[in-house]
Amino acid sequence: xxxxxxxARVETSLEGDRLVAVLGGVWRITDPLPAWAxxxxxxxxxxxxxxxxxxGRWDSSLVRYVHEIERWCRDAGAVCDVSALPATVRDLAxxxxxxxxTRVPFDHSHNLLAVVGVAATGLGRQTRDFSDFIGQCTLxxxxxxxxxxxxxxxxxxxxxxxxxxxALPIVSLISxxxxxxxxxxxxVQLRQFGADIFVADLVxxxxxxxxxxxxxxxxxxxxxxxxxxxxxxxMKTGEEIDALETLGIAPVEFLVLPxxxxxxxxxxxxxxxxxxLGVLGGMFVSASVLDIPPSxxxxxxxxxxxxxxxxxxxxKSLVFGIIVATAGCLRGLQCERSAAGVGxxxxxxxxxxxxxxxxxxxxxAVLFNVLGI
Amino acid sequence: MNTNTExxxxxxxxxxxxxxVEVEGLECRFGxxxxxxxxxxxxxxxxxxxxxxxxxxxxxxxxxxxxxLLKPAQGTVRYYGEDFTNADLGARRALLxxxxxxxxxxxxxxxMTLGENIALxxxxxxxxxxxxxxxxxxxxxxxxGLAGFEDYFPAELSGGMRKRAGLARxxxxxxxxxxxxxxxxxxxxxTSRKLDExxxxxxxxxxxTMVIVSHELASIYALADxxxxxxxxxxxxxxxxxxxxxxxxSGDERVRDFLTRGxxxx
Numbered sequence: 001x002x003x004x005x006x007x008a009r010v011e012t013s014l015e016g017d018r019l020v021a022v023l024g025g026v027w028r029i030t031d032p033l034p035a036w037a038x039x040x041x042x043x044x045x046x047x048x049x050x051x052x053x054x055x056g057r058w059d060s061s062l063v064r065y066v067h068e069i070e071r072w073c074r075d076a077g078a079v080c081d082v083s084a085l086p087a088t089v090r091d092l093a094x095x096x097x098x099x100x101x102t103r104v105p106f107d108h109s110h111n112l113l114a115v116v117g118v119a120a121t122g123l124g125r126q127t128r129d130f131s132d133f134i135g136q137c138t139l140x141x142x143x144x145x146x147x148x149x150x151x152x153x154x155x156x157x158x159x160x161x162x163x164x165x166x167a168l169p170i171v172s173l174i175s176x177x178x179x180x181x182x183x184x185x186x187x188v189q190l191r192q193f194g195a196d197i198f199v200a201d202l203v204x205x206x207x208x209x210x211x212x213x214x215x216x217x218x219x220x221x222x223x224x225x226x227x228x229x230x231x232x233x234x235m236k237t238g239e240e241i242d243a244l245e246t247l248g249i250a251p252v253e254f255l256v257l258p259x260x261x262x263x264x265x266x267x268x269x270x271x272x273x274x275x276x277l278g279v280l281g282g283m284f285v286s287a288s289v290l291d292i293p294p295s296x297x298x299x300x301x302x303x304x305x306x307x308x309x310x311x312x313x314x315x316k317s318l319v320f321g322i323i324v325a326t327a328g329c330l331r332g333l334q335c336e337r338s339a340a341g342v343g344x345x346x347x348x349x350x351x352x353x354x355x356x357x358x359x360x361x362x363x364x365a366v367l368f369n370v371l372g373i
Numbered sequence: 374m375n376t377n378t379e380x381x382x383x384x385x386x387x388x389x390x391x392x393x394v395e396v397e398g399l400e401c402r403f404g405x406x407x408x409x410x411x412x413x414x415x416x417x418x419x420x421x422x423x424x425x426x427x428x429x430x431x432x433x434x435x436x437x438x439x440x441x442l443l444k445p446a447q448g449t450v451r452y453y454g455e456d457f458t459n460a461d462l463g464a465r466r467a468l469l470x471x472x473x474x475x476x477x478x479x480x481x482x483x484x485m486t487l488g489e490n491i492a493l494x495x496x497x498x499x500x501x502x503x504x505x506x507x508x509x510x511x512x513x514x515x516x517x518g519l520a521g522f523e524d525y526f527p528a529e530l531s532g533g534m535r536k537r538a539g540l541a542r543x544x545x546x547x548x549x550x551x552x553x554x555x556x557x558x559x560x561x562x563x564t565s566r567k568l569d570e571x572x573x574x575x576x577x578x579x580x581x582t583m584v585i586v587s588h589e590l591a592s593i594y595a596l597a598d599x600x601x602x603x604x605x606x607x608x609x610x611x612x613x614x615x616x617x618x619x620x621x622x623s624g625d626e627r628v629r630d631f632l633t634r635g636x637x638x639x
Contacts (some may be wrong), residue, residue, distance in 0.1 A: 028547070029495070029501070058580070059547030061501075063512060066507050092516075092578065099514065100511050163519050338483035
């Protein structure tokens with residue numbers, strides 16, 4: 001078993017039916033160590049005596065090794081003699097043996113029924129939290145109408161710039177591409193009937209009534225909703241929210257309202273912008289693929305879209321703005337105080353936001369149909 | 374646990390007075406602001422070495438330079454005579470493995486249990502298998518008095534327990550040196566004293582060198598073999614020596630003031 005003098009080594013010799021194991025060399029936890037199972041082989045001594053020989057620097061790996069020998073002896077019914085070891089090693093090995101016995105598993109797993117039950121009650125609690133939060137927002141907003149001087153205009157404008165102006169590039173790209181895609185799809189079908197010009201009707205109506213507001217809302221849910229949740233969540237982790245509350249400042253008024261107002265104002269503007277670029281995308285495809293001059297396309301778009309189409313889209317985007325801001329801020333305030341909690345808050349802000357956007361859109365579809373708008 | 378004083382093999386291997394950390398002419402600056410300059414000192418094996426000084430004097434900054442989180446503007450840090458500041462990546466990694474750091478807030482990874490927190494360095498750097506790793510984790514937790522807490526998450530522990538768990542993680546690879554940033558920050562006097570006892574015990578059983586940043590007088594008097602005192606105005610070391618001797622006979626009023634809480638009897 002002998003190797004370079006610096007390496008940990010175990011030399012064994014038999015004295016009658018007693019095995020003498022001499023531990024030597026440098027025992028470092030980061031180095032490979034001789035395996036006890038290989039050292040002992042298929043020998044079954046009645047007693048094992050552990051001694052030290054030319055031991056260099058040592059650490060926990062030696063303690064663990066001694067513990068392993070002791071355990072092997074106990075399992076094999078052999079007598080283990082470690083009295084030749086220094087007291088420090090013996091004590092640490094005893095501590096390890098004792099700790100292994102006192103270990104009480106702390107079970108974080110649950111059974112299936114419990115998980116389902118927790119999830120179900122959690123859903124009820126979430127609904128209550130959400131309505132509670134909306135109530136708080138409404139009350140703060142009403143309080144604000146009485147005292148508009150207390151509103152954090154500066155924060156509101158910063159957020160407007162963040163969620164509005166800074167989102168222009170991504171909103172431009174996505175709505176232009178959505179317009180392009182729809183025009184292509186429509187062109188293939190409508191061309192068969194010689195109804196090329198109706199591409200303008202289809203793209204115009206679909207973009208203005210649905211896709212423009214929807215795309216703007218989805219982009220902002222991913223971009224701004226997640227940012228709100230992460231920012232507020234991180235503030236909560238750092239006890240900044242607590243500091244606000246103990247100062248008597250309602251976090252809803254201080255943090256949520258400026259963001260809510262900013263997003264509610266910017267969302268319809270972005271939706272309007274997305275409408276224009278969507279129509280532009282359709283116009284580009286019609287001009288390049290269907291040979292419809294842009295002027296004809298524009299006149300056709302103007303005749304088919306009236307104010308009620310545009311305003312119904314903008315009304316929806318107003319609601320989407322409220323949804324995205326509320327979901328982001330609520331998830332941020334519900335955040336658990338840890339790094340993982342902030343990540344979960346951002347994720348669930350996006351998921352909640354998009355889910356509610358689609359649900360609200362469905363409600364609007366039915367409502368507009370009934371009202372005949 | 375024992376606190377025997379028999380000479381350990383760990384200490385015998387290298388001479389007891391050989392410096393393990395040497396800092397020479399260290400200058401720390403942020404932009405044009407010089408925080409520390411001309412800092413020179415050495416820490417000996419098995420020493421409980423304190424870096425003390427008032428708030429804002431650059432104690433934590435010095436510590437961050439020692440462990441390589443910040444790069445000094447000038448000067449060098451050497452471990453066991455080997456240059457750490459200008460070491461290449463491989464040598465640097467090897468040296469990083471020889472010391473552990475306990476941060477002010479313990480900095481346990483919140484998404485992992487205590488067991489996983491301590492096992493991570495072992496997984497990264499040791500050839501141990503899973504069972505052997507678990508045993509080392511158990512031993513480390515037992516050493517800091519947290520036996521049985523393997524499956525708890527950091528958020529489920531009190532501040533003092535988190536500090537001790539942080540110490541267990543810092544000790545995971547049996548480092549020769551452990552750096553402490555403000556061990557008693559945010560702890561009550563009793564918990565803080567227990568942590569001090571633990572530090573002493575670890576030094577005595579494992580022969581670990583400890584470099585501790587602190588301004589807690591009780592800990593300084595109870596533990597420190599030697600201190601260096603930094604001062605914000607002087608941008609460097611204004612005193613070095615044993616705390617009691619400095620308190621009684623330092624020629625510098627700032628040092629005496631600090632160590633006697635501004636004249637109060639220590």
